[in-house]
Amino acid sequence: MPSLTNRQWRLRSRPQGDMTREHFRWTEQPVAEPGDGEFRVRVRYLSLDPTHRLWVREAPSYFPPVPLGEVMWGSAVGVVEASRHLGFAEGTLVAGRFGFQDYAMSNGAGVMPLPEGIGPVDWFGAYAHIGLTAYFGMMDVAGPKPGETVVVSGAAGAVGSLAGQMARILGCRVVGIAGSEEKCRWLREDLGFDGVINYRAEPVADALHRLCPEGIDVYFDNVGGETLDAVLLQLRLHARVALCGMISQYNQGTWQGPANLGELIFKRAKIEGFLVMDYLHRSSEAIKAISGWLREGKLKYRVDVVNGLENALDALGKLFQGTNQGKLLVRVAGES
């Protein structure tokens, strides 16, 4: 067999503002053969996520920072290409944190086979850490009841679009906040959101006042910052705020605000952060529910696939500019 080369992106320095390819180094190494109890994965699709920015900070997030010089971490799906592990046969499609590289060696820790019949693109678009975050964040943390008003920010994004649709499935009235007319049109016309706000076109506080005159029962927050502040002003009695993410803050060194936190007192409201990794033991519950909704046509998603590992770091910028159309992925090799 000809010798294989593993192309990798390694962290070179820690960004202060935007994370770009300048903060990484491209390396090429020969691919090793698996030892006893190991298997080698050929990465097919790599997930690009806002949280990558948090992993490269100096300060720890929910993980210690990616060490300088290490292959950048990232969730990926690949195929087991060579195996000396009894639990992972060659040819199996597997998901794991294989990183920004062509090949990963694994002992099986944190790796799971994809459920039967689900390919890598569908996996990341509707399930994986995306669908599970939407599901547990909405169902468990926010817990909306039929008839309640739910607001979702980052609503046209991977997590937000699923979270909003799940609230609609539960019988809620859902208002989405997103950053372009095209995204707002998709939310309203294709996903059936009841109201939409283009935060780049009008002040969010005014729009919420107009669209949620009786107040907001649930807020699923993906962006933080000024949008969170605007929502806090419009909360209803006993509202719940599920803090999923704060992408507007990730390129800053410190967290900003919120200035209107005192509203929680007046409204006897709750705010709660959560991480999808705390719910992984309940994955099968979410996968079953999501599969059913997809089959019934109640849940839709879109994916934005960029070709080539070499383009991964430039593509990451799309998440922070808002130019990704749905779940952002890199096709590293093979078909969907």
Ligand SMILES: NC(=O)c1ccc[n+]([C@@H]2O[C@H](COP(=O)([O-])OP(=O)(O)OC[C@H]3O[C@@H](n4cnc5c(N)ncnc54)[C@H](OP(=O)(O)O)[C@@H]3O)[C@@H](O)[C@H]2O)c1
């Ligand atoms: N808690 C968890 O376990 C967990 C798991 C996964 C993801 N998350 C979080 O969920 C959020 C969404 O992640 P995703 O993977 O689904 O990404 P995504 O929403 O598909 O993409 C990111 C989107 O964020 C919006 N955005 C970027 N900068 C912004 C800013 N300054 N202000 C307002 N909006 C901004 C952009 O949409 P617009 O065009 O609308 O601006 C962009 O398209 C992130 O905050 C992420 O960290 C949390």
